[in-house]
Amino acid sequence: MSATDLQKTPLHALHLELGAKMVPFAGYDMPVSYPAGILAEHRHCRQSAALFDVSHMGQLRLLGADAAKTLESLVPVDVVDLAVGKQRYGFFTNASGGILDDLMITRREGDLFVIVNAACKDADIKHLVTHIGHRCTVQPLPDRALLALQGPKAVTALSRLNPALSNLTFMTGMGATLAGTDCFVTRSGYTGEDGFEISVHASQAAVLARALLALPEVQPAGLGARDTLRLEAGLCLYGHDINDVTTPVEAGLSWAIQKVRRAGGARAGRYPGANVIDGQLALGVSTKRVGLVGLERVPVREGALIVDAQGHKLGHVTSGTLGPTVNHPIAMAYLAANHAVPDREVYAQVRGENRPMRVRAMPFTPHRYFRA
Amino acid sequence: MTTKYTPDHEWINIADREAATVGITHHAQDALGDVVFVDLPAIGSNLKKGDVAGVVESVKAAADLYMPVSGVVVEVNEALRADPSLANTDPMGHGWFFKVHVADMAEFEQLMDGPAYDVLVKNA
Numbered sequence: 001m002s003a004t005d006l007q008k009t010p011l012h013a014l015h016l017e018l019g020a021k022m023v024p025f026a027g028y029d030m031p032v033s034y035p036a037g038i039l040a041e042h043r044h045c046r047q048s049a050a051l052f053d054v055s056h057m058g059q060l061r062l063l064g065a066d067a068a069k070t071l072e073s074l075v076p077v078d079v080v081d082l083a084v085g086k087q088r089y090g091f092f093t094n095a096s097g098g099i100l101d102d103l104m105i106t107r108r109e110g111d112l113f114v115i116v117n118a119a120c121k122d123a124d125i126k127h128l129v130t131h132i133g134h135r136c137t138v139q140p141l142p143d144r145a146l147l148a149l150q151g152p153k154a155v156t157a158l159s160r161l162n163p164a165l166s167n168l169t170f171m172t173g174m175g176a177t178l179a180g181t182d183c184f185v186t187r188s189g190y191t192g193e194d195g196f197e198i199s200v201h202a203s204q205a206a207v208l209a210r211a212l213l214a215l216p217e218v219q220p221a222g223l224g225a226r227d228t229l230r231l232e233a234g235l236c237l238y239g240h241d242i243n244d245v246t247t248p249v250e251a252g253l254s255w256a257i258q259k260v261r262r263a264g265g266a267r268a269g270r271y272p273g274a275n276v277i278d279g280q281l282a283l284g285v286s287t288k289r290v291g292l293v294g295l296e297r298v299p300v301r302e303g304a305l306i307v308d309a310q311g312h313k314l315g316h317v318t319s320g321t322l323g324p325t326v327n328h329p330i331a332m333a334y335l336a337a338n339h340a341v342p343d344r345e346v347y348a349q350v351r352g353e354n355r356p357m358r359v360r361a362m363p364f365t366p367h368r369y370f371r372a
Numbered sequence: 373m374t375t376k377y378t379p380d381h382e383w384i385n386i387a388d389r390e391a392a393t394v395g396i397t398h399h400a401q402d403a404l405g406d407v408v409f410v411d412l413p414a415i416g417s418n419l420k421k422g423d424v425a426g427v428v429e430s431v432k433a434a435a436d437l438y439m440p441v442s443g444v445v446v447e448v449n450e451a452l453r454a455d456p457s458l459a460n461t462d463p464m465g466h467g468w469f470f471k472v473h474v475a476d477m478a479e480f481e482q483l484m485d486g487p488a489y490d491v492l493v494k495n496a
Contacts, residue, residue, distance in 0.1 A: 019407075032432070033405060037406050038405055038406055038430075038431045038432065039406040039408075039431060089376055162425055166483055224405070224431060224432055227432075298411070298429075299408065299410060299429050299434070301434065312407075321429060321431055322408040322409065322429075324431065349474075351411075351427065361468055
């Protein structure tokens, strides 16, 4: 795909003005970093507040009396009992229990507000329309931008524009006016830090972004920092750490499948792959997603084989980098379940050499969500 | 002219032919972003022009480091190994990678001079 075929977010001109280094990502021309660089942007997010343009992500609404009930036919998540103003993490599954995409669902007064991955959004919309389009209205929102303000000072910064937002707790949302723009704001994100995601009409996105960047706590951050932040936070990247052949149980995401949707629950099963997933919940899995920390300085990246001391293959790395906050190499990998135990020493093959790593519980940096 | 450049965005300074200094250019470090790790060749390695001599890794990616000329590696920059960010802050100076005893001066002469390299970067 040439640069001219790439789509642009409503903040594209602002990124160029800020001197961003642009890269193609999921069909969009996106900022990977600004002149400060990935490390500085990562640290700023951990220490203060960083503004990310995530307008490439898919936003949509589901409307109709049966929307929650019918969405449950595609996700192993409790949507029916989700209270107004609450947000929940979930995933679309296929008949084998694999993950088609992961998503965020917020129940609002008149609809379900859903955010999906950029690379999957067209397929997700088709999936929704095909399977539940006759029972609820699936309304894509291509004219909405999405900004993420993340970091321990995000609440201080955003409160300057609208003090009511400090009342939100983690995984809740509300409509709010910010810098004269009508927004829908959730207290959530993809960095492990406290923070907000702000949905705003495309025509007002630049006004809002400039107002946020004018706040003393806020600096822009690109997709590079977003990736290192989410990896330190132990959060999966779709297409890398989870995909259509990994199940939620293998991925360590069983926590997102509420009891009511599991075997024996009041609304058990009745989603694609339920038999596979319930079977794995009961009997366990043979491979599991784990965190790994490097015992040497060499970054271990996606695709690296993990072996034991005798060189037998145990699994492979799905994401890896040098964690800027933890200051050593970190990775996510799928390992044979009998090796997926904390403190197990394994070896990553990097350029023909075995580099020692240790299985570690995630997150690598503690989550600092605002729960109450 | 004692410094020449390769299409792989490395420089080599031949002021001391017995120990010519090799590093990456400003353009290379800017394209890579924050350098967080370097893998340097073993001292005594006898490598041919174009052989992989090491690796430079940023947060985002790993890039091979190639021999700009054939020769024997006589010294590596331990300060860079300890602080890879020197490749960003001073790529043409304290951020050098290794020194090589040049086998064939003709290989050095074939490399780009400063103005030729500037044109390459401008058109990149």
